Amino acid sequence: MFEWIMDPTIWAALISLTVLEIVLGIDNIIFISILAGKLPQHQQANARTTGLMLAVVTRLILLVSIVWLARLTDPLLSVFGEDVSIRDLILIGGGLFLIAKSTFEIHGTLELEDPHNVKRTSNIAFWSVIAQILVLDVVFSLDSVITAIGMADTLWVMAAAIIIAIGVMLVFAGAISDFVNKHPTIKMLALSFLLLIGTALVAEGLEFHIPKGYIYFAMAFSFFVEMLNMRVRDRRKQRRAT
Numbered sequence: 001m002f003e004w005i006m007d008p009t010i011w012a013a014l015i016s017l018t019v020l021e022i023v024l025g026i027d028n029i030i031f032i033s034i035l036a037g038k039l040p041q042h043q044q045a046n047a048r049t050t051g052l053m054l055a056v057v058t059r060l061i062l063l064v065s066i067v068w069l070a071r072l073t074d075p076l077l078s079v080f081g082e083d084v085s086i087r088d089l090i091l092i093g094g095g096l097f098l099i100a101k102s103t104f105e106i107h108g109t110l111e112l113e114d115p116h117n118v119k120r121t122s123n124i125a126f127w128s129v130i131a132q133i134l135v136l137d138v139v140f141s142l143d144s145v146i147t148a149i150g151m152a153d154t155l156w157v158m159a160a161a162i163i164i165a166i167g168v169m170l171v172f173a174g175a176i177s178d179f180v181n182k183h184p185t186i187k188m189l190a191l192s193f194l195l196l197i198g199t200a201l202v203a204e205g206l207e208f209h210i211p212k213g214y215i216y217f218a219m220a221f222s223f224f225v226e227m228l229n230m231r232v233r234d235r236r237k238q239r240r241a242t
Contacts, residue, residue, distance in 0.1 A: 021165035027197045028140045030190045033177035035129045048173045051133035056166040058141040088205040094139030095201030102195040193219045
């Protein structure tokens with residue numbers, strides 16, 4: 001009954017899949033953090049938790065619907081000689097939504113930098129933010145669950161990896177959100193990252209496969225450079241203070 005405890009392949013699949021789920025969830029948690037940051041302070045933690053719990057529920061529902069999920073790749077219609085499936089339409093729609101949302105957020109961030117054009121965002125409805133998070137949760141969950149199915153054969157291993165990954169994100173969501181919202185340049189990088197993810201989703205839906213590793217590497221490199229810039233700025237402030 002407990003043979004799986006001694007099976008190294010089960011543990012290897014669980015660990016590797018959990019790590020991959022956490023990496024794939026970076027874009028999701030950044031999106032949630034930025035949207036939650038538009039709410040009043042006392043609602044932000046609740047919005048992040050609700051968004052991540054919706055993400056795990058969405059992924060588990062998709063996971064137990066593997067047969068239905070497989071049918072999503074069946075051709076639905078043909079456009080210019082290319083087959084288009086329901087999955088393609090979901091990816092394209094989600095990608096366009098992410099591109100539009102990121103663009104509006106970038107514009108709003110730039111506008112807020114003008115002291116003569118300050119807009120109050122505290123009146124944004126809580127459930128409006130949750131609805132936007134849910135829309136993207138579906139798109140991000142498709143990618144996550146399809147990856148899980150390709151890496152593991154046991155249903156409970158896939159479910160456990162998803163739950164553990166979301167648990168890890170819940171622990172660090174607050175710190176990530178505070179860091180992103182506290183540093184405008186990091187927030188701009190995060191929004192640019194989401195813009196790239198949206199473009200990649202649209203390309204994926206159009207059968208142009210862009211390895212996400214390229215996007216993650218570009219973002220990691222940009223983040224590293226910005227950390228160096230922040231260090232330089234802090235040292236300059238310290239010298240001016242002395």
